[in-house]
Amino acid sequence: MEQFVSLRQKHISARSGGRAASAAFLLSSGARVILGEQMQPKGVVGAVVPSRETLFGPRGAAVTADGALWVCDTGHHRLLGWNACPKVDGQGADHIIGHADFSSEGRNGHSDVGVTTLNVPTGIVGIGQGLAVADAWNHRVLIWREAPRRTQQPADLVLGQADFSGSEINRGNNHPSANTLFWPYGVHWDGERLYVADTGNRRVLWWDGLPVRNGQAADGVLGQRDFVCRDENAGGAPSAMSMRWPHAVTRLGSYLAVADAGDNRVLIWSHLPATNGQSADFVLGQRDATADAHNQGEYYPTASSFNMPYGISAFADLLVVADTANSRLLGWRVDEIAEGAPASVLAAQPDFGSKGDNRWGTPQRDSLCWPYGIQAAGSTLIVADSGNNRVLLWDRLA
Numbered sequence: 001m002e003q004f005v006s007l008r009q010k011h012i013s014a015r016s017g018g019r020a021a022s023a024a025f026l027l028s029s030g031a032r033v034i035l036g037e038q039m040q041p042k043g044v045v046g047a048v049v050p051s052r053e054t055l056f057g058p059r060g061a062a063v064t065a066d067g068a069l070w071v072c073d074t075g076h077h078r079l080l081g082w083n084a085c086p087k088v089d090g091q092g093a094d095h096i097i098g099h100a101d102f103s104s105e106g107r108n109g110h111s112d113v114g115v116t117t118l119n120v121p122t123g124i125v126g127i128g129q130g131l132a133v134a135d136a137w138n139h140r141v142l143i144w145r146e147a148p149r150r151t152q153q154p155a156d157l158v159l160g161q162a163d164f165s166g167s168e169i170n171r172g173n174n175h176p177s178a179n180t181l182f183w184p185y186g187v188h189w190d191g192e193r194l195y196v197a198d199t200g201n202r203r204v205l206w207w208d209g210l211p212v213r214n215g216q217a218a219d220g221v222l223g224q225r226d227f228v229c230r231d232e233n234a235g236g237a238p239s240a241m242s243m244r245w246p247h248a249v250t251r252l253g254s255y256l257a258v259a260d261a262g263d264n265r266v267l268i269w270s271h272l273p274a275t276n277g278q279s280a281d282f283v284l285g286q287r288d289a290t291a292d293a294h295n296q297g298e299y300y301p302t303a304s305s306f307n308m309p310y311g312i313s314a315f316a317d318l319l320v321v322a323d324t325a326n327s328r329l330l331g332w333r334v335d336e337i338a339e340g341a342p343a344s345v346l347a348a349q350p351d352f353g354s355k356g357d358n359r360w361g362t363p364q365r366d367s368l369c370w371p372y373g374i375q376a377a378g379s380t381l382i383v384a385d386s387g388n389n390r391v392l393l394w395d396r397l398a
Contacts, residue, residue: 025318025331025345026381026394030365034089035071036390039363048389050076050105052092058384059185060124060373061391064131064147071391072121072133072373072384076105079121079133081148085377085393095151113138113167115154123197123248123373127189127210130156134184134196138167141184141196143211159196159207160184162215169200170230176201178217178227185310186248186259193272195249197258201230202243204258206273222258225277238263240279240289248322248373252314253334259312259321263292266309266321268337284321284332285309287340294325301326303342303352311384315376315396318345322371322383326355329371329383347394363388 036055037048048056056075063069069082071093078098082091096102098118099109108117123134131144133155140160144153158164160181161171170180176198186197194207196218205218221227223243224234233242245262256269258280267280283289285306286296296305301323311322318331321343330343346352348368349359357369369387376382383392 023345024347025315025320025397026329026347026366027397028366030367031383031392031394032380033086033091033393034365034390035086035091035393037363037388038090038390039365048075050078050099050103052080052102053090055080055389055391056105057386057389058373058391059122059386060134060375061382061384062124062126062131062375063377063382064126065129066147066149068147068149069382070124070131070148072124074120074122074386075389077107077109077118077120078105079118079124079148085380095148095153097148097152100152107137108167113165115164116152118142119167123184123186123188125187125189125375127194130210132187132189132194134187136183136185136199139169139181139183139200140167141181141187157211158214159211159216164214175228176203176230178205178221179215181205182230186246188249188251190251190256195256197246197249199246202232202234202246203230204243204246204249220273221276222273222278227276233263234277238290238292240267240281240283241277243267244292247310248312250312250314250319252319255319255334255337257312257319259309261308261310261324264294264296264306264308265292266306266312266319282337282339282341284337284341300353301328301355303330303344303346304340306330307355310372311374313374313376313381315381316379320374320376320381322374324370324372327357327359327368327370327387328355329368329374329381357387363390365392366394368392 059074060072080093081095107119119137142155143157182200185199188195203223248259265285268282270281294307307325310324328349329347331345358367372386373384
């Protein structure tokens with residue numbers, strides 16, 4: 001019996017990346033506020049009918065400079081806005097963009113593409129006093145110079161298309177260019193540059209400063225050597241310069257990080273890239289830049305592996321990654337970032353060797369099911385818990 005216990009402990013330790021337990025960074029009581037689907041007796045889930053209170057597969061959320069919360073209610077093809085961060089579970093939204101009322105749904109409001117329509121909105125971020133949204137299946141990014149304050153407030157600017165009526169992949173061309181997009185899923189503003197994860201073109205674009213005109217061309221590209229290639233991993237094997245499915249971008253101090261979900265890794269530049277196709281300096285989630293397997297080829301994860309990381313955010317001194325298919329959040333402190341380095345903190349799973357939607361159970365205040373988007377807002381991490389049809393406002397440990 002003693003020998004069996006010893007072997008089991010070794011197995012747990014190996015699964016956990018050398019740790020049988022992990023350091024927490026979010027409150028163990030779970031989310032302070034839950035928006036969207038609420039926990040039901042015995043895990044029963046109700047129909048996701050559009051309303052002020054419901055969400056369907058939300059993939060992004062952000063707080064703007066005026067303190068408002070905006071959520072990409074992706075499955076309902078709309079944005080929901082709260083004038084201030086909600087303080088109670090299930091609080092209904094104050095505003096909507098994408099539909100004329102809270103009971104409607106459907107891509108582009110079942111009408112022509114326009115200045116207030118949406119088709120799979122995913123990434124969202126506050127930009128100065130405004131807001132940017134990755135309107136993924138319209139192959140564009142919408143920008144409000146000032147954060148919306150009313151229902152159906154039209155966007156001021158569009159990227160990826162020549163005007164607000166366009167919606168074709170790469171503007172209908174066979175190849176991308178510096179001013180086109182194909183399934184842009186992520187958007188990030190670091191105060192100096194606007195970044196867009198142009199996922200279908202297997203690249204990340206950046207604009208120096210905020211764009212000022214519709215269809216403005218990007219100033220730089222990562223993941224490809226130029227603006228006209230869109231091949232997976234730049235047409236070769238995975239490398240430190242290539243990408244397969246870039247989905248989110250963030251900046252932590254001098255570091256720039258890209259969640260490359262398709263290669264099951266995060267690419268990190270120690271300083272802001274200055275040239276097109278510049279190679280990353282570090283890779284997290286794989287042993288090196290040439291590997292791409294889920295959980296590094298194993299069934300169970302470790303502190304050093306990912307399974308389709310879709311979300312990423314700087315959270316004070318932490319780089320936090322939404323390890324989506326493992327239904328967990330992993331974190332690295334700045335001084336821990338190195339090639340293949342293990343995470344030091346964890347949320348939503350009991351240890352680094354565990355996975356499973358809601359820990360293979362029903363939703364809890366501290367569990368996740370396919371978290372797609374994460375965004376820091378002061379001491380709160382906003383988590384788009386897509387598989388549970390909800391958004392969590394989850395506070396950090398003091």
